[in-house]
Amino acid sequence: MMLTRHLLDNKTFSFSRMCFLVKCLKRLKSSQQWLSRQKADPYVEKAKIYNYRCRSAFKLLEMNEKTNILTPGLTVVDLGASPGSWTQVAVQKTNADGADPTKPRGSVLSIDKLQIFPIEGATIMSNMDFSTIDAHDKVVEALGGKKVDVVLSDMAPSATGVKELDKDRIIGLCYMAIRFAALVSRIDGNLLFKVWDGKEVPILEMDLERFYKNIKILKPKASRSESSEKFILARGFRGIQRPLENGRWG
Incomplete structure (x- = not known):
């Protein structure tokens, strides 16, 4: 035995x-x-040359060249910003660092659960979950009463290896970004976020149409060809109806 x-x-x-x-x-x-x-990958080398923290900077640069959503003087919030390459681009394009004194100076606020090392011209909120009420209150406080022109999100969950589960998780992040944008955006503001291709995307687009005037799918060249990622640009925030004290909706 x-x-x-x-x-x-x-x-x-x-x-x-x-x-x-x-x-x-x-x-x-x-x-x-x-x-x-x-x-x-040529974009990895380019990121080193131009001092971007990672190659994803070129995705935003390319999309902005086509859409012009980032311009001097705008207020931008970058969700899930670590390590900070999209924040670097946003600072440059909005003149948040005041590099060009002849143009309006914008502002960029970046938030992530992870650590983000300082970026000149950006307000950094590290180790913070943007989906919480506490984080929202701190963002509003940091904005000083200003509404946001553009909300950015290049977020993606850590891959589990289970395709359907991973897709569900990124869709969840997308809806969190939409909810956050609805709470802080000005009327006619814009939202740009990452999603993975799948049957859920058309439903996501339909939901966005309730709040935004125009929805566009973008696939920048800097996004690897084998990747299922694409980006949704929602333009022209309509606002959200809120109950007023007299019982009517605004």
């Missing part, structure tokens, strides 16, 4: 060790593929 149990324990141990080794090999292969892709 003891010998049988010993053999079973050894088999179990061997099987567990084999599974562990297989997982390690998969991770090693994935890491090697990622490194190879990074070396071959």
